[in-house]
Amino acid sequence: MPPRADLLQGSLDLLILKCLLNDPLHGWAIAKRLRDWSSEVLEVNQGSLYPALYRLEERGWVDAAWGVSPEGRKVKVYTLTKLGRRQLDEEREQWRRFSLAVNQVLRAT
Amino acid sequence: MDEEIASHLAFAEYELIAQGVPPDEARRRARLAFGGVQQVRETAMSDRAFAWLDDLGRDLRQSARQLARAPFATAALMGTAGLGIAGVTMIFSFVNSVWLKPLPYEVDAQLSSVRSVSPDRFVQEVTTRRIAEAALPTLRQLGRTAMYAEGTVRLTVGDSAMNAYRTRIDTATLGVLRLTPIAGRLPTAAEYAQSASVALLSQELWDVLPDTARVLDSTQIMLDGVPHRVIGLMQAGLRFHERSYVWTPLRPQDEWVGFVIRRDATVSADSVGGLLAGRTFVAAEPGALDTSRARWRLMAAPMHDRGVRPQTVGAAAFFFLITALVLIVTAANVATQIFARTVRRRHELATCAALGATSSRLARRLFAEYAWIGLGAGMVGVIGAQLSVQAVLASIPRQGFPGWLSFSVDWRIFLFAVALTAATIVLIGAMPAREGSRADPLQAMREGGGLGITSRGVRRRGARLLELQLALSMVLVTMSVLAVGAYRTLSQVEHDARDAERIDAFAFSIGEDAPDSTRIRLIDEIKAAPDVRAVADLAVHGPARAVRWPSSQRDPASRTSSEWTPRKGEPLRFYSLSDTTAPLGAGRVSRPAVRVVDDTFFALDGRPVRHGRLFDASTEISAHIPMVVSEDYAAIVWPSGQAVGSIVRVGRDGPTAQVVGVVRARMRARSQIVTSVIAPEPEVFLPSTIGVRMQPSLRLQLRTDAATLRRILTHELARHTDAFSFSRLETLTERDTLALLPMRITASVLAWSATIVVAIAAVGLYGLAAQAALARRSELGIRLALGATESQVTGMVVREMLRLTLGGAVLGLIGTVAAGYWMLGAMPISVSMVLVVWTLTITGLTTVLFLTCWVPVRRVARAAPADVLRAL
Structure with a gap:
């Protein structure tokens, strides 16, 4: 298992929105998808995930509805809203600019 | 989630x-x-957007649970704060209703009343119509001027009748006072000019009339037997000198009138004084018997100084002081209990802080608790304020409730008291909240440390506050008991003045417009009534009241009352009987009350002869009018004891009178709010055969009960209402009750205040003692385990508690001595009464102190030592 990395401050919202871009998911599935997509490098602090989901729902970026998981458990499923898609684009652009700037700094001699 | x-x-x-x-x-x-x-x-x-709402709900739920864990302490805190709110509301509502509530008409700096003052400025009163008419043109230079006349009137609607205050008004009165009817209309100019029989009624009087009799401009009421049409309604609770219920046009024959002036903007109060100073408006007529009135002056005073309210500054300040005392005791008590709560909860607060609760979170939780306490205190306060106001009202007889007093819970004051108590709770509670939230968790977990509030520190601070409560309670209890004692003394004096034979005596006044012949006929008829044992014809004159004197009677012929009839249209002159000053010993001035009485009066009033003789029905008035004087008056004027046979002049230029006898003096109680006196009343008596009288009244001795005779008299008097007006049919007991009402109100308000304060202080002490006993539980357990007895352990803690309050007791003693000394000068109480009250107060409060300490300490000490030690 590769060493785990902490999420950067402010990046959790971006990652959650990205996870929800194609499919509606419940909280555990979001955490799992993030881990899978990052090859188990990024581990979301489970205690931070739900406050973040509530915050995104409060801002209208995701919708939440109760449903049943394939395992037959009652779960709360989150779906990306139009507003959330726009937000994802914005955050993605910000992240691109941020990482570019960080890379430039690191490449400097 | x-x-x-x-x-x-x-x-x-x-x-x-x-x-x-x-x-x-x-x-x-x-x-x-x-x-x-x-x-x-x-x-x-x-x-979340409404997260604060969730937080608030959670804090409130948690704090409610926290409060419910200590139900007795919570109830005590809510109860004492509530009692304090109730007490402050009750007393301040009283102060407000008596002294502060704005008068219903616009009293501003431009409103003045003008009264007549005697040459020595000793007497102020309404002025005679003759002077009023003469002064009117001058007064109108100052601003809009109105005349009015006041008095009581017998109001009859259908079968029901009542006495009511009536104000007769001229065309300008209501305009000057800026009053308008709330329904109906004002009298027209023609109705004013003709003194038409139309009336404005107050709303509260209108509301008690039968439904069928309530049609404006059609309803007929009888005023002193004369039918009047009701044309308009005035707002309820109007006070114009006295509470006025009926307003009718002024009549030319209204003899005594007052002025009220709304001065022009350019006219200052000083310029009014300057204009009136030194001016007389009526010249003495050559040959007139009465010349004294010509020397009277007119004097203007701001309307609010016109005696609308009793003893404005001193009494109001006194009750402000009482309000402050209750407020201080409440605040001190709440502070004591909040400190005690802090100590009990220091571990809990420290644990919360150690588990990561933020300081704002802890503060919110504590403030949520204070909100609950405030709510509970407010509810107790609402109920307590209503009950205490009702209790005070119940102790005041409704009959003759003074016009200036409309006493009810003032909700603005209630809210003020709640806000003040809540502020006290929050301010005092803020300290533990702040300390608790900043505490170092590890240190806080240790016994006695961390919050900076040790059990001993809290007890010491609590004890100081308790001392304050104790001292103030002692002062208030002493004052209230002395006030009740003063009231009882006053009552006793009035009661002793009448012997048991005459306790059902009636007194009623007859309107001054009653012709003598009719009045005498009425007296004869009443004397013949089977239930009446005796009738005294009595005309009461306060000091310096003038007496009407027919000009034809300058040299009164020998006539008895049944023969004398005034000639129609005969002009009346005025004597000021206060000028009845004989050669006075050592230059002292004596102003006797002058009473014109018949021969029955002395027996009926319990006035045995000390020297000389009385006059009787057959007394002839020859060269000198026969005069009887009271013992104290005789002692002042003729210190050498030569009263009988002395000759004095009635009025400066009036006829002479010769003293024929001296009778027993009467002690009279005079009661005002806060202060009252008992003093002999210097009196002179003139025989009713002189045919002059003011404010005539009859005093009856009954064979039957007062209620039966009231019905008979009402019926009898109603037959004569076409001839004259009469009013104030009342028993002497009712009259005395009314006279002592101010002192009774003072005693009642003080007694209820003291009860509330003692209850608050007792709860405070109980709480402190319980807290002290619990804090020393381990020590007590060890002492018990080592063989100390329950009573030894209890005695030890109680002694310590009582030692803590010693300073308060000393402070209270100083306060009670000061209060007693002051009340000795203000009320009819004796030094022995003060000493008894001190002893009783100290004994009573010591007992309360002991019990409130002993009960909780005993409860802790009675626990088995093993249980106590196991619980450590």
Whole structure:
């Protein structure tokens, strides 16, 4: 298992929105998808995930509805809203600019 | 959210089990990985838009549970704060209704009343119509001027009748006072000019009329037997000198009138004084018997100084002081209990802080508790304020309730008291909240440390506050008991003035417009009534009241009352009987009350002859009018004892009178709010055969009960209402009750205030003693285990508690001495009464102190030593 990395401050919202871009998911599935997509490098602090989901729902970026998981458990499923898609684009652009700037700094001699 | 987290944990657990972790371990690891569920929940909720509402609800729920864990302490805190609110509301509502509530008409700096003052400025009163008419042109230079006349009137509607205050008004009166009817209309100019029989009624009087009799401009009421049409309604509770219920046009024959002036903007109060100073408006007529009135002056005073309210400054300040005392005791008590709560909860606060509760969170929780306490105190206060006002009202007879007093709970004052108490709670509570939230958790967990508030420190601070409560309670209890004692003394004096034979005596006044012949006929008829044992014809004159004197009677012929009839249209002159000054000993001035009485009066009033003789019905008036004087008057004027046979002049230029006898003096109680005196009343008596009288009244001795005779008299008097007006049919007991009403109100308000303050102080002491006993539980347990007896242990703690309050007792003693000294000068109380009250107060409060300490300490000490030590 590769060493785990902490999420950067402010990046959790971006990652959650990205996870929800194609499919509606419940909280555990979001955490799992993030881990899978990052090859188990990024581990979301489970205690931070739900406050973040509530915050995104409060801002209208995701919708939440109760449903049943394939395992037959009652779960709360989150779906990306139009507003959330726009937000994802914005955050993605910000992240691109941020990482570019960080890379430039690191490449400097 | 709980369900969602549970689902998350189940997924995590399932994944771990799938990896081969045993189920129990999987559950443990899943929870560990998730972290604090409660923290996650709080973080998630805090981001929501209405998170503060959730927080508030949670804080309120938690603090309610916290308060419910100590129900007695919570009830005590709510109860004492509530009692304080009730007490402050009750007393301040009283102060407000008596002194502060704005008068219903516009009293501003431009409104003045003008009265007549005697040459020595000793007497002020309404002025005679003759002077009024002469002064009117001058007064009108100052501003809009109105005349009015006041008095009582017998109002009859259908079968029901009542006495009511009536104000007769001229065309300008209501305009000057800026009053308008709330319904109907004002009298027209023609109605004013003709003194038409139309009336304005107050709303409260209108409301008690039968429904069928309530049609404006059609309803007929009888005023002193004369039918009047009701044309308009005035607002309820109007006070114009006295509460006025009926307003009718002024008549030319109204003899005594007052002025009210709304000065022009350019006219200052000083310029009014300047204009009136030194001016007389009526020249003495050559040959007139009465010349004294010509020397009277007119004097203007601001309307609010016109005696609308009793003893404005001193009495109001006194009750402000009482309000402050109750407020201080309440605040001190609340502070004591809040400190005690802090000590009990220091571990809990420290634990919360150690578990990560933020300082704002802890402060919010404590303030939520204070909000609950405030709410409970407010509810107790609402009920307490209503009950205490009702209690005071119940102790005041409704009959003759003074016009200036409309006493009810003032809700603005209630809210003020609640706000003040809440502020006290928050201010005092803020300290433990702040300290608790900043405490170092580790240190705070240690006994007695951390919050900076040790048990001993709290007890010391609590004891100081308790001393304050104790001292103030002692002062208030002493004052209230002395006030009740003063009231009882006053009552006794009035009661002793009448012997048992005459306790059902009636007195009633007859309107001054009653022709003598009719009045004498009425007296004869009443004397003949089977239930009447005796009738005294009595004309009461206060000091310096003028007496009407027919000009034809300058040299009164020998006539008895049944023969004398005034000639129609005969002009009346005025004597000021206060000028009845004989050669006075050592230059002292004496102003006797002058009473014109018949021969029955002395027996009926219990006035045995000390020297000389009385006059009787057959007394002839020859060269000198026969005069009887009271013992104290005789002692002042003729200190050498030569009263009988002395000759004095009635009025400066009036006829002469010769003293024929001296009778027993009467002690009279004079009661005002806060102050009252008992003093002999210097009196001179003139025979009714002189045919002059003011404010005539009859005094009856009955064979039957007062209620029966009231019905008979009402019926009898109603037959004569076409001839004259009469009013104030009342028993002497009712009259005395009315006279002592101000002192009774003072005693009642003080007694209820003292009850509230003692209750608050007792609860405070109980709480402090209970807290002290609980804090020393371990020590007491060890002492008991080592063989000390229950009574030894209890005695030890109680002695310590009482020692803590010693300073308060000393302070209270100084306060009670000062209060007693002041009340000795203000009320009819004796030094022995003060000493008895001190002894009783100290004994009573010491007993209360002892019991409130002993009961909680005893409860702790009675626990078995083993239980006590096990609970440590």
